[in-house]
Amino acid sequence: MSDEKKSCCSNETGEPTATRSAAPMWIIVVTLALLFTGGLFLDSHGGWFDKNVYAPYQSSAQLESFQPKSGAAAAMARGKSVYEGVCGICHNSDGTGKPGQAPALASSEWVTAKGINRLAHIPLAGVTGAIRVGGKDWNLNMAAMGAALPDEDVAAVLTYIRTSWGNKAEAVTADDVKKVRSEIGKSPQPYTGEQLKAMPE
Amino acid sequence: MKTGFCVFLAAFVALGASWLGLVFGPLKQLGVATETKILQSDDKWPVQRTGDATLGLQVYRANGCAACHTEQIRQTGAANELSLVNLGVHQAADLKDFIASLLGTMPELMNFSNAVAGNLAGWDGKLPKVIYSGADDTVISLLGDKLKAVGVKTEARVVATGADIARMGWGVRQSVAADYLYDQPVQLGSLRAGPDLANIGVRSPDLNWQLQHLYAPKSITPNSSMPAFRYLFTVRAKVGGQSSPDALVLPKEFMPAGNLEVVPTAEAKQLAAYLVSLKNNAPLYEAPFTPITAAK
Numbered sequence: 001m002s003d004e005k006k007s008c009c010s011n012e013t014g015e016p017t018a019t020r021s022a023a024p025m026w027i028i029v030v031t032l033a034l035l036f037t038g039g040l041f042l043d044s045h046g047g048w049f050d051k052n053v054y055a056p057y058q059s060s061a062q063l064e065s066f067q068p069k070s071g072a073a074a075a076m077a078r079g080k081s082v083y084e085g086v087c088g089i090c091h092n093s094d095g096t097g098k099p100g101q102a103p104a105l106a107s108s109e110w111v112t113a114k115g116i117n118r119l120a121h122i123p124l125a126g127v128t129g130a131i132r133v134g135g136k137d138w139n140l141n142m143a144a145m146g147a148a149l150p151d152e153d154v155a156a157v158l159t160y161i162r163t164s165w166g167n168k169a170e171a172v173t174a175d176d177v178k179k180v181r182s183e184i185g186k187s188p189q190p191y192t193g194e195q196l197k198a199m200p201e
Numbered sequence: 202m203k204t205g206f207c208v209f210l211a212a213f214v215a216l217g218a219s220w221l222g223l224v225f226g227p228l229k230q231l232g233v234a235t236e237t238k239i240l241q242s243d244d245k246w247p248v249q250r251t252g253d254a255t256l257g258l259q260v261y262r263a264n265g266c267a268a269c270h271t272e273q274i275r276q277t278g279a280a281n282e283l284s285l286v287n288l289g290v291h292q293a294a295d296l297k298d299f300i301a302s303l304l305g306t307m308p309e310l311m312n313f314s315n316a317v318a319g320n321l322a323g324w325d326g327k328l329p330k331v332i333y334s335g336a337d338d339t340v341i342s343l344l345g346d347k348l349k350a351v352g353v354k355t356e357a358r359v360v361a362t363g364a365d366i367a368r369m370g371w372g373v374r375q376s377v378a379a380d381y382l383y384d385q386p387v388q389l390g391s392l393r394a395g396p397d398l399a400n401i402g403v404r405s406p407d408l409n410w411q412l413q414h415l416y417a418p419k420s421i422t423p424n425s426s427m428p429a430f431r432y433l434f435t436v437r438a439k440v441g442g443q444s445s446p447d448a449l450v451l452p453k454e455f456m457p458a459g460n461l462e463v464v465p466t467a468e469a470k471q472l473a474a475y476l477v478s479l480k481n482n483a484p485l486y487e488a489p490f491t492p493i494t495a496a497k
Contacts, residue, residue: 051230052487054377056278065338066279068240068359068484068491081342 075171079160082153086145087123087161095165102142103133106165115201116158116172120180121191123147123154131193144188151177237379240484247382250478257475260468261388264430271390272399274481276375277363279489283333283341289352293326296353300332303347313340329356358491370404371397372481374488380481395427400481409450411473412465417455433469436461 047053050060057063069077084093090102097104105111110119110133123146130139146154151174158177162169236245250258261267288296300321304314313333320332332355333340345355361374376399381387405411410421416434418425434449439462448462457463465473484490 049226049230051234051378054375054487056276062336063487063489065336066281066359067486067489069338069357077342081339 075156075159076163078153079156079158080164082149082157083160086149087157090142095161095167102140103131103136103138105161106167108134110196111161112167112169113201114169116162116170116176117180117201118196118199119158119162120154120172120177121184121196121199123149123157124177124181125184125188126190127193127196128190129192131196141190144190147188151175151181231378234378234382236382237485237487240486240489244483246483246485247380248478248480250383251474253471253474254478255383255475257471257473257478258384258388260433260472261475262386264433264472266398267388267390269390269392269394269427270396270398271393272387272397272479273376273389274365274372274374274397274399275363276361276366276488279359279361280334280336281338281341282331282358282360283345284329284331284356284358285348285353286329286356287354288326288328289354291351291353293324297321297324299351300344300348303344307343307347309343310340313337313344317344334360359489361488361490365397370400372400373492374481374484374490376481377485377488379485379487398476398479400479402477402480403482406477408470408473408477411476412469413449413451415469415472416449416463416465417451420452420455430469433466433472435464435466437464438462 045058047057047059047063053060053063057066087105090098091105092098092102095104095106110122113119122142124144125147126144127142129141130137132138146157149157154177155172155174158172161167162172236247238244239246285296291299301314301318304310304317310317313335316335317333320330320334324330333344341357345357348355363375365371365375366373380399405414414421415430417429418427419429436457439445439460442460444462445464447464449465451463482492484492
């Protein structure tokens with residue numbers, strides 16, 4: 001009996017044993033590809049497991065773009081769009097300024113001053129000559145970039161720069177801007193740093 | 202078994218990882234949830250139920266309402282909408298040309314020109330008119346500004362979209378975890394033999410309507426397949442020929458014959474109070490939309 005078995009199934013001689021052998025390369029490649037695709041999908045659809053992000057929203061940034069804007073949020077959105085269109089070209093979109101073009105607005109004492117009188121004069125009339133910002137001396141000209149903008153836009157953009165990038169100062173209203181604009185008059189002349197310093201804050 | 206420890210370790214890691222992800226993680230995120238803020242308002246959401254309504258949840262549960270009714274609104278998308286509200290001095294046809302020229306000349310708007318032109322095609326000047334509806338929120342402010350400059354009034358809105366939301370009265374946004382904060386247990390439901398009830402308190406806020414509907418659903422919806430919950434009501438003789446103040450006012454054919462009246466039991470009142478408390482009408486950060494305000 002045992003002889004017969006041996007003759008027909010010569011390879012079943014004993015208990016099978018596990019031996020070490022390398023996993024096929026294609027399994028490793030397919031696994032890595034699946035993991036990578038899964039990672040990409042999770043990244044774009046998973047919302048990073050944020051408890052506020054429910055499908056069909058896929059990320060907190062997308063959810064943010066669907067928040068109804070009014071009041072303070074609308075002013076900030078407006079200020080951001082004005083800033084990026086008018087100011088950000090020289091002052092940089094993150095308020096860090098550009099060497100040889102414009103000083104930083106982030107943590108600048110001119111921007112975060114208690115009152116907005118000096119600050120509001122700058123976009124409405126422009127600046128010329130030497131001015132000291134954040135411990136650095138600048139000597140450049142800035143045109144009256146805000147002179148042609150409506151009061152609401154100037155107020156929105158000033159509010160934006162006073163409360164962004166770590167700046168924490170009070171918001172600016174359109175009435176504040178109107179007041180400064182009427183002080184400056186119809187034909188604005190750029191101020192020097194000295195003149196601005198002489199004004200009340 | 203020399204691999205015993207490895208098997209134990211593998212099983213431990215597999216079960217431990219799923220416990221962390223499916224039990225511990227969600228509990229840490231939502232188990233500590235508190236009331237959230239309603240958008241653009243200082244009010245909190247959800248509103249704590251009255252005593253009757255809290256007990257009504259248990260009546261809802263005991264009567265198996267969740268077998269045929271869900272309490273969950275689904276949403277498939279969201280859109281930023283810009284609509285014309287007031288044309289000022291302009292004529293509809295001229296404005297159409299003006300918008301077309303804006304779309305053709307402003308590089309930021311060119312991507313949206315087909316969408317806006319499609320919305321304006323065949324417009325007969327009826328207001329309000331939605332001119333853009335889509336995911337982008339920059340086009341809304343850009344186009345809105347340009348139209349404001351020529352004296353046209355526009356309104357920007359955020360709307361939730363989906364089949365549930367398109368059914369009037371079912372809800373204006375999807376249900377989110379915050380809505381169920383005071384539900385114990387949560388009555389989500391999984392079958393819609395009857396309509397969804399997540400927003401029934403807005404749809405039918407009248408307690409008497411709810412009570413009449415519970416006693417005789419067919420008296421309100423002739424084809425209703427909902428069973429009548431008569432055992433939640435007492436049919437009794439009128440005292441001295443006068444109806445009690447609680448008695449239901451029913452159409453004649455649903456009234457019991459004779460000198461009788463139908464009064465709700467405490468359970469019926471609790472259930473009605475619970476149904477009226479179900480609302481899905483507050484904009485939240487996680488489920489945003491622009492509420493329609495009466496004065497505009």
